[in-house]
Amino acid sequence: MSTHTAHSQGQSALYRSSDLDETRRIVAGIYCEHRLDQTRSRDRLDYRHVHARMGDFSFSQMGYGADVRVEPGTLGQFYLVQVPLTGGDRMCVDGVALTSDPLHASIHGPGSGLGMNWSADCSKFVVRVERAPLERHSVALSGREAKGPVGFRSLVDLQEVTIRSWVATAQHVFAELQRNPALADEPLVRTQFEQMLMTTMLSWLPGGLEAQVQQDRRMLLPRHVKAAEDYMRAHSDQALTVDTLAHEVGVSGRTLFEGFRKFLGVSPMRYLRDLRMERARHDLLDPAQPRSVTLIATHWGFYQLGRFASDYRRRFGEQPHETMARGR
Structure with missing residues (x-):
């Protein structure tokens, strides 16, 4: 009826x-x-x-x-x-x-x-x-x-x-x-x-x-911002600082910071954190990686596991262990 x-x-x-x-x-x-x-x-x-x-x-x-x-x-x-x-x-x-x-x-x-x-x-x-x-x-x-x-x-x-x-x-x-x-x-x-x-x-x-x-912003990125972005992608598993990045691309830390804020809307370190979060997700989905959220999170520099889980869920809509279960 x-x-x-x-x-x-x-x-x-x-x-x-x-x-x-x-x-x-x-x-x-x-x-x-x-x-x-x-x-x-x-x-x-x-x-x-x-x-x-x-x-x-x-x-x-x-x-x-x-x-x-x-x-x-x-x-x-x-x-x-x-x-x-x-x-x-x-x-x-x-x-x-x-x-x-x-x-x-x-x-x-x-x-x-x-x-x-x-x-x-x-x-x-x-x-x-x-x-x-x-x-x-x-x-x-x-x-x-x-x-x-x-x-x-x-x-x-x-x-x-x-x-x-x-x-x-x-x-x-x-x-x-x-x-x-x-x-x-x-x-x-x-x-x-x-x-x-x-x-x-x-x-x-x-x-x-x-x-x-x-996407539009990335097409218009200044050379030093694009170079820092590429460097972080190639060395995201290494200890990086704003000083390290500024030295690698040949500008001051302040210039680098202002460039990221203006063209990408985040600081260099926030960009690096987001990039590492993406890499952690990739490893969680990879059955060849350790079957441990803790090991994968700490490998990518996330030592506060509660905050990692909260930020991960906010970004991807699921808990890290749920991602790992789908990849196994």
Whole structure:
């Protein structure tokens, strides 16, 4: 059984169903064709879905009330942001196993391979945005032609302020559409909401315009900054200081520091720390390396293991031991 109340552009609707085939048809109509299976057949499906559409965006709060496997395969011409409110989702994104929970949202782009395992208590806030308008907006903001889908990071930390702010903004728009679905029929209001959400999505979510800006900066790097960057990449396992780097590239420490701040947005030592974090992740995924987070972390200069684990999770969306388990 399902209920549905629609309002023109807003298309505000409430769906409920205990039938697996009916649920799959409803969800396919909102997102895309997919396979839906209950992983524990004894459980009763209790699908609940509040949905609202506004132009090129749609918003949902949904859950299945049972353990389910959802397999859309390859996504179509849209972007999808999924924010678990309760429970969790063990997903496979382009062949990589990830876990999304109330601390970690997931972002998926056109052509992304996706398989999901929703827990029975999993409830999500989900935003869909059509590909063409978002990428047109990206071109308008950056002044650069798109060479493919925007490369958002697949798993993001909801404790990061900008990510949490974007989710809160999208939830506010969803709440307003539920209170007054006719807002989506007002062109000026709809355009204002869409422009705000696209601008902040591209600016605040990891991998959006931030990645393009970093690429542009690297193309314009002064010689001494590029030389220091290359030196750190080649000698990241050695004891390095600002004085060492400045001597190697032939500038003062102050000039080097100012160059990194201006063109890369971080200090030389922060850049080195981030680089070593990447190298530690590579070793954690390498089955030929020691099966010890402690040994790998200390090899790359991370002696405060609690801080390493916290920074690692904030950066990569999972704990170091979870990365190691995937690589073994």
